[in-house]
Amino acid sequence: MKPLLQVDRLVTAFGEGKDAVGVVDGVSFRVDAGETYALLGESGCGKSMTALSLMRLLPDGGRIVSGEIRLGETDVRALPEREMRRVRGGQMGMIFQEPMLALNPVANVGAQIVEALALHQRRTGRDALAAARALLESVGVPDPERRLDAYPFELSGGLRQRVMIAMALAGPPRLLIADEPTTALDVTIQAQVLELLRGLRAERQMGMLLITHDLGVVAENADRVGVMYAGELLEEGPRETFFAAPQHPYSRMLFEALPRPGDHGRLVTIPGQVPKLDARMSGCRFAPRCPSAIARCREEAPDWQVRGGQRVRCHLAGELPTQGAPAVSPPPGSARDAAPLLQVEGLKVYFPIRRGLIQRTIGHVRAVDDVSLSIRAGRTLALVGESGCGKTTAGKALLRLIEPTGGRVLLGGEPITPANARTLRRQAQMVFQDPYSSLNPRMRVEEIVLEGMDALRVGAERGRREAVAAVLRQVGLPDDAGGRYPHAFSGGQRQRIAIARALAVSPRLLICDEPTSALDVSVQAQILNLLKDLQESLGLAYLFITHNLGVVEYLAHEVAVMYLGRIVEQGPAAEVLRAPRHPYTQALVSAIPRIDGASGLATLHVGGDQPSPLAPPPGCHFHPRCPRAGDLCRRDYPEQTRAGDGHWVRCHWVAGRLG
Numbered sequence: 001m002k003p004l005l006q007v008d009r010l011v012t013a014f015g016e017g018k019d020a021v022g023v024v025d026g027v028s029f030r031v032d033a034g035e036t037y038a039l040l041g042e043s044g045c046g047k048s049m050t051a052l053s054l055m056r057l058l059p060d061g062g063r064i065v066s067g068e069i070r071l072g073e074t075d076v077r078a079l080p081e082r083e084m085r086r087v088r089g090g091q092m093g094m095i096f097q098e099p100m101l102a103l104n105p106v107a108n109v110g111a112q113i114v115e116a117l118a119l120h121q122r123r124t125g126r127d128a129l130a131a132a133r134a135l136l137e138s139v140g141v142p143d144p145e146r147r148l149d150a151y152p153f154e155l156s157g158g159l160r161q162r163v164m165i166a167m168a169l170a171g172p173p174r175l176l177i178a179d180e181p182t183t184a185l186d187v188t189i190q191a192q193v194l195e196l197l198r199g200l201r202a203e204r205q206m207g208m209l210l211i212t213h214d215l216g217v218v219a220e221n222a223d224r225v226g227v228m229y230a231g232e233l234l235e236e237g238p239r240e241t242f243f244a245a246p247q248h249p250y251s252r253m254l255f256e257a258l259p260r261p262g263d264h265g266r267l268v269t270i271p272g273q274v275p276k277l278d279a280r281m282s283g284c285r286f287a288p289r290c291p292s293a294i295a296r297c298r299e300e301a302p303d304w305q306v307r308g309g310q311r312v313r314c315h316l317a318g319e320l321p322t323q324g325a326p327a328v329s330p331p332p333g334s335a336r337d338a339a340p341l342l343q344v345e346g347l348k349v350y351f352p353i354r355r356g357l358i359q360r361t362i363g364h365v366r367a368v369d370d371v372s373l374s375i376r377a378g379r380t381l382a383l384v385g386e387s388g389c390g391k392t393t394a395g396k397a398l399l400r401l402i403e404p405t406g407g408r409v410l411l412g413g414e415p416i417t418p419a420n421a422r423t424l425r426r427q428a429q430m431v432f433q434d435p436y437s438s439l440n441p442r443m444r445v446e447e448i449v450l451e452g453m454d455a456l457r458v459g460a461e462r463g464r465r466e467a468v469a470a471v472l473r474q475v476g477l478p479d480d481a482g483g484r485y486p487h488a489f490s491g492g493q494r495q496r497i498a499i500a501r502a503l504a505v506s507p508r509l510l511i512c513d514e515p516t517s518a519l520d521v522s523v524q525a526q527i528l529n530l531l532k533d534l535q536e537s538l539g540l541a542y543l544f545i546t547h548n549l550g551v552v553e554y555l556a557h558e559v560a561v562m563y564l565g566r567i568v569e570q571g572p573a574a575e576v577l578r579a580p581r582h583p584y585t586q587a588l589v590s591a592i593p594r595i596d597g598a599s600g601l602a603t604l605h606v607g608g609d610q611p612s613p614l615a616p617p618p619g620c621h622f623h624p625r626c627p628r629a630g631d632l633c634r635r636d637y638p639e640q641t642r643a644g645d646g647h648w649v650r651c652h653w654v655a656g657r658l659g
Helices: 047-055 082-091 109-121 127-138 157-168 187-204 215-220 238-242 249-256 296-298 389-400 445-455 461-474 491-503 521-538 549-555 573-579 583-590 631-637
Strands: 007-014 023-030 037-038 063-071 093-095 176-180 207-212 224-229 232-238 306-307 311-315 338-354 360-376 380-384 406-411 429-433 509-513 541-546 560-565 566-572 639-642 646-649
Touching: 023 037, 023 047, 023 063, 023 207, 023 232, 037 047, 037 215, 047 093, 047 207, 063 521, 082 093, 082 109, 093 157, 109 127, 109 157, 127 157, 127 176, 157 187, 157 509, 176 187, 187 215, 187 445, 187 583, 207 215, 207 509, 215 238, 215 429, 224 249, 232 249, 249 509, 296 380, 338 389, 360 380, 360 389, 360 406, 360 541, 360 560, 360 566, 380 389, 380 549, 389 429, 389 509, 429 491, 445 461, 445 491, 461 491, 491 521, 491 566, 521 541, 521 549, 541 549, 549 573, 560 573, 560 583, 566 573, 566 583, 566 639
Parallel strands: 037 207, 037 224, 093 176, 176 207, 380 541, 380 560, 429 509, 509 541
Antiparallel strands: 007 023, 007 063, 224 232, 232 311, 306 311, 338 360, 338 406, 560 566, 566 646, 639 646
């Protein structure tokens, strides 16, 4: 049987002649009808450029130099642009990585889907609107009639992604290209989107090209896997064979960089970075970063070999030692009985909603609603939950970067008030989610780090530059980093700069807001190792804000689960994540994509989106999405129920109050 998509020796470059920069170099693969082929690799390896080449949507300056792209019997490269417009969307659909950038911000959802239907199915008027509504319903958009009139900014991230899928299906396509379709989504919304894509693929017998750097997503969704590095495919094979025994050193190191449940030892990191596009490479492209490389690897590019049912490009294929089960390190000990460094009591952050000429307050957004927690020195408390639950707002309110509406925050036993916030801020610093937007692009790294030291008058003025150099070395940055600008660094290095800026004033507490959410697994491992080393050497306490429960399992001592501004479950990380009691926590844990395919829990599906904090539901805030909700849940908010040593939960079902 002929494949649905056949790609042979595809070469894509930017520029002409000697200045040409190759981004895809000799890539060949196929996708069959009803099959998902996953293209896996770090950022910058050429995955997205491969997808854009297939669609002939390359940015200015990009061109397909050579190779063949066949969709069924159609030679995609030979089509004139007019015919390509019919194929693009009609036979090949694409789900882009960031739906907010891919959707038209000034056109409502209905108009954008109708436009695709008119182009590919010649449907107009009421017929097209009915078809658009049916498409939204088929991808699980609640209240599709109302959503047709909504604009992209009015929708949550999960709903925007579903609208993108509906538009991609308007063709209807034979091949669906999904470029990092869940990267920016919460784990529960990610599970919904991936389940939807699996169902649509089976129902329509579509082929799917899934582009991702998430091994868990690949394990649960792919039929075959191709590993890409520096514009080349290095390994390819069936999912089961690949996950049982990856053959290439690069594939193995990606696996070893993943945090594993129960293992608190150092993560394996991949030294260096993916080569720059304009780098002149000889031999194996992974050789400069490969711990097993020999002289031949640096001089001679390897050919394809077949090993264990997989194709692999490696001179040492079959000679590398068999991977054994990793040694599991126990969690480090810590003084649990010491006095808390940070105490939060009844924290509230309400944002007023004002209307009218005199801006009269008509209501409040209850972003944080009666949150209490504590952290001891040398320990990590993870604050987890979906986007919009109030995690980041709570973190900023602790430092009075946002003024709290109510409650009390004590640092080292001393209350943080407007009068002393500046003084105590030296003891507590924040590492923000996006290091690029939190670093001044017009300042050198040395100036960025010095700014905080000067503002808080840390150390003698004469010795500050030496202190900056020392803290940059401490976080693993090169000696010349201080004289360079943020744009000259990779994402992982910029996150190290943000951590160095926070450490420069010698804090006792770091509030880390999603510090690894946008990083590849290899760079994530470097940052997690750094945070663990700093905690052990300096005795730092961390409030780690995240929705990545895999990272929580590795780094945190305690975990607090937040939903719609309130803590619904809290306790030791190992106990909460291995035996969660609240239905919301169970849904979060069971939705984590795992490379072993099992969480140890029955899958608990949670539909819909988080309600608005402007009008929280009565009773338990989670009851509209909870499969176990009863009348009591809809009426009364639950009290705390003890579920173990230091482990409590707010749930009528756990308390045994539901019949």
